Amino acid sequence: MRVRHAPRTRVDWFLTFLRFSLTALVTVGLLAFIGQQIDPDNFFARAVNDDASRLSWESIKDLVVSGLSQGAMYGLIALGYSMVYGVLGFINFAHGEVFMVGAMTGMITSNKLADGGLWESNFVLAILIAIIVSVLCSTMTAVLMERVAYRPLRGSPRLIPLITSIGVSFFIQYTSALLLGPGAKSYPQLPDWLRDDIPWLGIEGKKIVVLVVAAVSMAGLWYLVERTKTGKAMRAVAEDKEIASLMGIDVDRTIVTTFAVGGAMAGVAGILWGILFGSVTEFTGFLPGIKAFSAAVVGGIGNLGGAMAGGLTLGSSESLAPQMVLEPLGVTGHTQLKDAVAFLVLIFVLLVKPTGLFGERLSSEDRA
Amino acid sequence: MTDNGATPLLEFRGINTHYGAVHILKDVDLAIYPGELVCLLGGNASGKSTTLKTLLGMVTPTTGEVVLDGEVVNDKPTSYRVERGVTMVPENRRLFKRLTVKENLELGAYLRNDRDGIEADLERIYDMFPRVKERLGQKSGTLSGGEQQMVAMGRALMARPRVLLMDEPSMGLAPALVQTNFELIQQIHQAGVAIFMVEQNANMALSIADRGWVLQTGRVVLDDTADALLANPDLRASYLGEA
Numbered sequence: 061m062r063v064r065h066a067p068r069t070r071v072d073w074f075l076t077f078l079r080f081s082l083t084a085l086v087t088v089g090l091l092a093f094i095g096q097q098i099d100p101d102n103f104f105a106r107a108v109n110d111d112a113s114r115l116s117w118e119s120i121k122d123l124v125v126s127g128l129s130q131g132a133m134y135g136l137i138a139l140g141y142s143m144v145y146g147v148l149g150f151i152n153f154a155h156g157e158v159f160m161v162g163a164m165t166g167m168i169t170s171n172k173l174a175d176g177g178l179w180e181s182n183f184v185l186a187i188l189i190a191i192i193v194s195v196l197c198s199t200m201t202a203v204l205m206e207r208v209a210y211r212p213l214r215g216s217p218r219l220i221p222l223i224t225s226i227g228v229s230f231f232i233q234y235t236s237a238l239l240l241g242p243g244a245k246s247y248p249q250l251p252d253w254l255r256d257d258i259p260w261l262g263i264e265g266k267k268i269v270v271l272v273v274a275a276v277s278m279a280g281l282w283y284l285v286e287r288t289k290t291g292k293a294m295r296a297v298a299e300d301k302e303i304a305s306l307m308g309i310d311v312d313r314t315i316v317t318t319f320a321v322g323g324a325m326a327g328v329a330g331i332l333w334g335i336l337f338g339s340v341t342e343f344t345g346f347l348p349g350i351k352a353f354s355a356a357v358v359g360g361i362g363n364l365g366g367a368m369a370g371g372l373t374l375g376s377s378e379s380l381a382p383q384m385v386l387e388p389l390g391v392t393g394h395t396q397l398k399d400a401v402a403f404l405v406l407i408f409v410l411l412v413k414p415t416g417l418f419g420e421r422l423s424s425e426d427r428a
Numbered sequence: 429m430t431d432n433g434a435t436p437l438l439e440f441r442g443i444n445t446h447y448g449a450v451h452i453l454k455d456v457d458l459a460i461y462p463g464e465l466v467c468l469l470g471g472n473a474s475g476k477s478t479t480l481k482t483l484l485g486m487v488t489p490t491t492g493e494v495v496l497d498g499e500v501v502n503d504k505p506t507s508y509r510v511e512r513g514v515t516m517v518p519e520n521r522r523l524f525k526r527l528t529v530k531e532n533l534e535l536g537a538y539l540r541n542d543r544d545g546i547e548a549d550l551e552r553i554y555d556m557f558p559r560v561k562e563r564l565g566q567k568s569g570t571l572s573g574g575e576q577q578m579v580a581m582g583r584a585l586m587a588r589p590r591v592l593l594m595d596e597p598s599m600g601l602a603p604a605l606v607q608t609n610f611e612l613i614q615q616i617h618q619a620g621v622a623i624f625m626v627e628q629n630a631n632m633a634l635s636i637a638d639r640g641w642v643l644q645t646g647r648v649v650l651d652d653t654a655d656a657l658l659a660n661p662d663l664r665a666s667y668l669g670e671a
Binding site for chain 1: 484486507510511515518522524525526527531534535536538539583587
């Protein structure tokens with residue numbers, strides 16, 4: 061079938077210009093980086109950046125591992141955005157708050173356990189308890205949110221639950237501030253073996269824990285969605301609610317399950333946040349939430365593998381790009397541009413592949 | 429072939445439905461007996477789809493009773509009716525395109541828990557549609573129209589229906605496939621399943637049906653045996669395209 065192109069407008073030219081200039085910038089930056097790695101004094105690297113210097117392999121490895129562990133966390137949160145979008149076709153902007161609730165309740169639980177002494181005596185058991193509590197609280201938050209805020213709006217135009225979700229987001233942030241007081245709260249100190257590098261890998265133990273826990277959660281989710289009756293019902297509801305109910309599937313209950321599963325993943329991510337960064341505030345959900353949403357879009361919204369891939373892409377880009385693209389380009393203050401990089405990646409992917417990395421064109425039937 | 433005295437499997441008693449202020453079905457009475465093959469004919473906007481949706485509980489009638497096996501089911505959800513043997517093959521098949529053929533079939537048996545029975549029924553469907561068996565692992569959206577029709581019927585049969593509602597089975601299919609399709613419907617009927625078919629293709633439908641109704645702007649205007657309907661001059665004029 062031949063696709064007929066509409067005549068190019070000024071907007072199209074502008075987008076093309078953006079595509080080319082972004083690609084060119086990234087290419088030049090990467091080439092300069094390769095140049096400086098070979099020899100900081102070589103002509104090209106110096107021409108782009110006077111202060112070009114070689115980055116040690118040790119620090120590159122650190123950046124990759126940090127990027128991946130943070131990306132895995134984004135990916136876990138992104139799953140919730142993607143799943144809810146899949147079944148209801150709207151973005152639940154309060155999902156970042158579900159993640160924050162996980163991090164908060166994880167903080168409370170682990171501090172209680174530290175007071176009781178279990179945190180020091182049997183860390184593995186303590187962290188498992190903390191994970192379970194976080195997951196339960198996040199799941200409950202997500203389910204309650206659906207019941208109270210979104211179900212009454214079922215059938216209304218999509219903009220309405222979207223705006224509601226922003227309201228829900230504020231509500232949860234300030235409720236948390238009211239109940240626990242505003243400001244940062246610390247997790248108890250992690251045991252030494254997690255803070256130190258693992259000898260033969262040279263990677264911090266906590267980052268390995270984050271990657272492993274994220275991988276296990278993902279595998280569990282994949283099994284649930286692809287191999288169980290519940291998962292089959294979820295996918296059926298996402299595709300065609302009317303026919304799903306014709307099969308005898310309880311659509312409302314399946315939607316609740318979707319929120320619950322997304323909430324559980326966000327709860328896991330919350331605990332991982334605590335392990336990685338050690339503190340949490342009532343606003344912790346905002347930026348990771350927005351980035352996870354970007355990750356879901358980068359991967360192709362509605363696609364679960366895509367959400368995880370998007371998270372890893374975003375996490376590693378924001379960790380690597382400042383050193384590997386911006387610094388060789390001579391951009392000053394490049395380490396502070398981490399967040400900007402994350403959103404530039406989003407813009408870049410949308411410019412090049414508007415459906416996201418793994419996105420399919422959505423059917424117009426259900427989501428006009 | 430209305431055997432008087434038997435209880436209808438599915439029945440409409442004086443059904444009226446409204447979408448907002450619009451009056452769709454007007455005092456409709458229908459009765460489907462076990463094991464029959466009946467059809468409901470009518471043009472666009474005559475209320476055929478609403479009839480099906482009301483039978484399944486996706487539309488609630490404003491007055492009148494929907495009776496399933498002698499029980500008034502007006503306020504019962506779709507799942508309740510599916511569990512008791514009412515299933516539909518929707519218009520345009522409406523398969524879950526991103527799910528595999530096997531998953532589509534399994535979803536048909538969603539409310540059943542008899543593992544062995546489900547396996548046995550799957551085998552029966554593979555026997556009936558050998559082409560479906562070859563495509564089990566494939567996403568159903570990649571199948572041809574005819575194959576999708578088979579999967580749609582198989583999916584409905586997995587619910588072990590006693591009455592199968594068919595919404596426009598000839599819609600969107602090539603003429604050769606329409607013929608095959610009607611043969612499949614007869615085959616299912618011969619296996620003892622009552623069939624209630626909603627069709628625009630009156631000739632084809634009446635050629636296999638026992639009885640039929642004609643619906644016009646929400647009202648049943650003709651109710652007779654298929655042979656009598658085929659011979660009816662009014663019907664020939666308005667639905668069979670003969671002057």
